[in-house]
Amino acid sequence: MAYLTLSNISKQFGDSYAVENFNLDIEKGEFVSFLGPSGCGKTTTLRVVAGFEIPTSGMITLGGVDITDKAPNQRNVGMIFQAYALFPNMTVSQNIGFGLRIHKEPESAIKQRVDEMLSLINLEKHADKYPYQLSGGQQQRVALARALANRPQVLLLDEPLSALDAKIRVSLRAEIRAIQKRLGITAIFVTHDQEEALSISDRIVVMYEGKAEQVGTPFEIYNFPKTQFVANFVGSLNNADAEVLDPTNGLLSVDGVQFRTADAEMVNRRRGDKVRISIRPERFSFAAEPLKDNVVDCLIENITFLGSVVRIQVKIGNTKFNMDTFNNPFLDLPAIGSKEQVMCSKEAVLVLGTA
Amino acid sequence: MNLSRYHITRRTGDRRGFSFWSWIWFFLGALYFILPLYATLDFSLRMERDKISLLAYQKAFAAPEFLKTFIYSNVLAVITIFVSILVIVPAAYWIRLRLPEARRVIEYITILSIVIPAIVLAHGLNTVYGAPIKIPFTDVALTGAILNTRFGTNFVVVMGYTVLALPLMYRSIDTGMRTVDVLTLTEAAQSLGANWFTIITRVILPNLRGSLLSGALLTFAIVVGEVTISTVLYVQTFSPYLWLLGQHRAYEPAALSFASFLMIWASMGIIQLVTGGQGQTSSAR
Numbered sequence: 001m002a003y004l005t006l007s008n009i010s011k012q013f014g015d016s017y018a019v020e021n022f023n024l025d026i027e028k029g030e031f032v033s034f035l036g037p038s039g040c041g042k043t044t045t046l047r048v049v050a051g052f053e054i055p056t057s058g059m060i061t062l063g064g065v066d067i068t069d070k071a072p073n074q075r076n077v078g079m080i081f082q083a084y085a086l087f088p089n090m091t092v093s094q095n096i097g098f099g100l101r102i103h104k105e106p107e108s109a110i111k112q113r114v115d116e117m118l119s120l121i122n123l124e125k126h127a128d129k130y131p132y133q134l135s136g137g138q139q140q141r142v143a144l145a146r147a148l149a150n151r152p153q154v155l156l157l158d159e160p161l162s163a164l165d166a167k168i169r170v171s172l173r174a175e176i177r178a179i180q181k182r183l184g185i186t187a188i189f190v191t192h193d194q195e196e197a198l199s200i201s202d203r204i205v206v207m208y209e210g211k212a213e214q215v216g217t218p219f220e221i222y223n224f225p226k227t228q229f230v231a232n233f234v235g236s237l238n239n240a241d242a243e244v245l246d247p248t249n250g251l252l253s254v255d256g257v258q259f260r261t262a263d264a265e266m267v268n269r270r271r272g273d274k275v276r277i278s279i280r281p282e283r284f285s286f287a288a289e290p291l292k293d294n295v296v297d298c299l300i301e302n303i304t305f306l307g308s309v310v311r312i313q314v315k316i317g318n319t320k321f322n323m324d325t326f327n328n329p330f331l332d333l334p335a336i337g338s339k340e341q342v343m344c345s346k347e348a349v350l351v352l353g354t355a
Numbered sequence: 356m357n358l359s360r361y362h363i364t365r366r367t368g369d370r371r372g373f374s375f376w377s378w379i380w381f382f383l384g385a386l387y388f389i390l391p392l393y394a395t396l397d398f399s400l401r402m403e404r405d406k407i408s409l410l411a412y413q414k415a416f417a418a419p420e421f422l423k424t425f426i427y428s429n430v431l432a433v434i435t436i437f438v439s440i441l442v443i444v445p446a447a448y449w450i451r452l453r454l455p456e457a458r459r460v461i462e463y464i465t466i467l468s469i470v471i472p473a474i475v476l477a478h479g480l481n482t483v484y485g486a487p488i489k490i491p492f493t494d495v496a497l498t499g500a501i502l503n504t505r506f507g508t509n510f511v512v513v514m515g516y517t518v519l520a521l522p523l524m525y526r527s528i529d530t531g532m533r534t535v536d537v538l539t540l541t542e543a544a545q546s547l548g549a550n551w552f553t554i555i556t557r558v559i560l561p562n563l564r565g566s567l568l569s570g571a572l573l574t575f576a577i578v579v580g581e582v583t584i585s586t587v588l589y590v591q592t593f594s595p596y597l598w599l600l601g602q603h604r605a606y607e608p609a610a611l612s613f614a615s616f617l618m619i620w621a622s623m624g625i626i627q628l629v630t631g632g633q634g635q636t637s638s639a640r
Contacts, residue, residue: 052542064526072545085543099547143543150547228611 001064003028003180003186004154009058011044011210018044020210022058029184031177032199036207037233042190045207046156051075051186062153070351078147082159086131087349088236092142093118093127099150117145137168144176148183155187157181161196175199182328194234198222231278233283238281239322242351244273250276250346254288255317260293261349276353281311283348284323287341295343314342391626396487399609404432411606412614420596421611429592431509434579435452435516435569439524442517444567448559451537458529468518476515477587484511508588515584527573531560531566572622579615 002025009022019041026032030077030146034042047053049060051072058067067075067137085093096117100110100343118124132140135317147155157176161169177200180187195205199219206213206221206229214221214230225231232239242259247269250261259277269275296319310331312323323342325331334340345355362499370502402411446585469474484507487496501507537559544554585592597615601608 050542050546052545063405072542073548073550076548079543079546081539083539085536085539087540087543087558087562088535089558089564091569098544098549102548102553105561145549246413 001061002230003030003063004025005059005061006045007051007059009045009048009060010056011041011048011053012056017041017210018300019048019055022210022212024205024212024215024310025187026186028186031180031187031189031202033189033191033201034207035191035193035194035197035204035234040193040207041210042160042205042207044210045189046158046188049154049335050079050156055210057179064263076150076153078150078152078155078158080140080143080147080155080160084131084136084143084163086139086142086146088131091128091130092123092134093244094145094147095131095142097290098146101115103150104170113149120148121145126256135168136164137172139170139223141175144179146186153186155185157187157189158260159192160191161191169196176200184299198234203218206233208233216352225278225350225352228276228278231281231350231352236281236322236324238279240277240279240321242270242277244271244275247271247273252349252351254318257317259296259349260346261351262346263349263351266351274354278350278352279344279348281322281324283344284314284321285325285344287343289343292343293346294340294349298340298342300336300338300340303333303336314340316342391610392613395609395616399606399613402606411610413609415600415610415614416535418607420591422594424591424593427591431513431516431592432575434509434513434573435520435578438513438517439570439574441519443521443524443570444560444563445555447525447532448537448555449640451529451539452534456462460555461525462529465522468521473519473581474585474587476518477584480511480515480584481587502588512584512588512590513529516574516578516581519581520570520577522575523573524570527566527570531563534566535559535562535589570623572625576619576622578586579618 003317006022006024006027006333009019010017011019022041024032030164034045036042039074044053048055049066051070051074055068056067059066062075062077069135081339082173085280090098094116097110100113105113114127121144123138123141123145126138128133128144131142135141140163145158151292160176161173166173173196176189189200190198198221200271201213201218204213204218204221208229214226216224219236221230225234229237231237240254242254244266245251245253245258251276252261252264261277289295298316300312301315301320302313304311304313305327308327309324310327310333312325314321314323314335398410400407402408402414446461450461468487481502484501485503486500488498488501489496500593501511540558540562543556544558549558579592579596582594582598584590586596597608597611600611
């Protein structure tokens with residue numbers, strides 16, 4: 001049995017479902033991210049685990065114990081908020097020791113644990129400061145230490161990096177992941193930032209309209225999206241309408257240009273079916289091996305420099321596609337308006353639905 | 356681009372030109388407040404003919420009735436503050452936390468004491484609690500007249516004062532709760548294992564220090580200056596004493612009025628000191 005299980009969780013507000021029949025098993029020590037756009041139900045699901053929302057139906061077990069009806073203060077669950085939520089009237093040490101004092105631990109044990117936590121977040125010198133004297137990043141580290149001081153069974157992080165600037169966000173997410181791994185604590189991380197989710201998680205739950213669209217490792221989610229929504233939400237994507245020419249051999253036509261796909265579901269389709277195909281921009285490259293799959297003629301329409309990546313807009317048939325290539329100072333880019341050949345593997349051509 | 360910069364400079368310049376008039380208006384406004392105060396102070400110091408002295412103050416403070424009524428008013432004010440905090444903090448907290456849609460209704464209720472004249476409240480209290488409380492439509496008395504006992508009278512007076520202070524106290528506390536984001540702090544404390552009592556006493560109340568003090572001092576000022584309820588319910592508080600004194604004496608009421616002003620200014624100073632510090636805290640965050 002999994003360490004944390006969410007079985008058929010639904011949460012209804014009025015007539016609409018914020019979360020609907022949500023199922024998830026999380027193993028001990030696993031770092032799982034809930035990823036999705038605003039209003040997809042990710043925060044509601046997290047709040048259900050925390051006990052701040054009572055599910056309309058379903059059951060949550062933690063370590064084999066049913067905690068569905070337990071009050072938030074009886075769940076041994078640590079929570080980190082987007083707005084830090086440090087107690088302004090308490091110093092850093094007092095904030096970290098708050099939960100331990102609630103549990104009436106001896107003063108010596110509290111001091112020892114607070115010192116341990118301060119050392120964990122490298123803020124020993126700030127122990128006597130008040131929250132307003134710290135930067136956003138430091139405050140969130142204190143919030144992390146405060147949540148961990150109680151030795152919670154699960155750590156819940158509700159968009160903890162959203163209020164921070166880009167550089168701090170990247171360094172703090174690495175720090176959170178390192179601490180989580182070191183302590184082996186089970187964590188659920190809510191974010192709408194795909195890069196954050198991809199970089200930090202053992203598994204990602206992509207959510208849409210209250211449901212889990214796909215659960216998988218970051219590699220699976222990015223490379224093998226199961227739905228159009230997941231493919232579009234995670235990473236950039238080229239979408240095009242296509243017609244099935246030969247289902248057995250995975251042959252498709254986009255505006256008369258033939259593409260081959262490795263999609264296993266193609267055998268269930270019929271010749272003439274209209275489908276929607278998706279290709280990631282980085283899966284295209286200029287054709288150096290003409291005998292490979294999907295070598296097609298194209299017209300270079302535009303070139304955009306994006307820093308580490310150069311995005312080239314090409315026209316294949318009547319359809320525009322983006323193609324990404326890593327930047328390097330000696331990159332030999334084609335001229336705008338020139339005719340070239342680009343290629344992609346048949347595995348790169350994803351068939352994610354009917355057009 | 357340059358043109359717009361020019362306009363900005365001109366506007367800034369205009370603003371500087373107007374600062375002269377700003378000072379004029381400020382000066383006139385200040386005169387409006389300071390002149391009567393100065394006149395009161397000046398008058399209170401001229402009890403002795405052709406001589407500036409504190410005789411009026413000495414006489415006013417030496418009167419046994421002054422100390423008695425002043426202490427009585429202060430005690431009532433302190434009790435009113437405690438009752439207000441006890442009633443309003445949990446109510447405002449719960450409304451913010453669980454019943455945000457009820458906020459407008461509650462705000463409307465709290466301003467009723469401003470809309471309805473104090474004399475109506477005072478007579479209402481006198482009528483209801485000045486007679487035995489009976490079971491409706493019967494002659495069966497549940498209690499005697501509450502206003503017949505000293506404790507009962509004090510109880511009714513404090514409740515009346517609490518109603519009068521409600522709009523100021525409620526708004527002070529509600530604003531404080533908005534500033535500290537009570538919802539998130541509550542959830543953070545809950546996730547750390549705290550129960551409701553701990554959350555209110557150790558997380559919410561300490562973070563409302565500024566707004567509580569501000570509400571408390573405003574309540575204090577209302578209670579100490581209140582005349583209507585005290586007069587109708589026949590309680591000898593400071594303000595009716597001051598009014599009575601004004602009927603017979605000239606200089607002592609002026610002295611006590613000025614002393615009251617000083618007391619209120621001191622209160623405002625304390626509010627500034629405490630809430631000013633909290634304002635800095637918030638902005639630093």
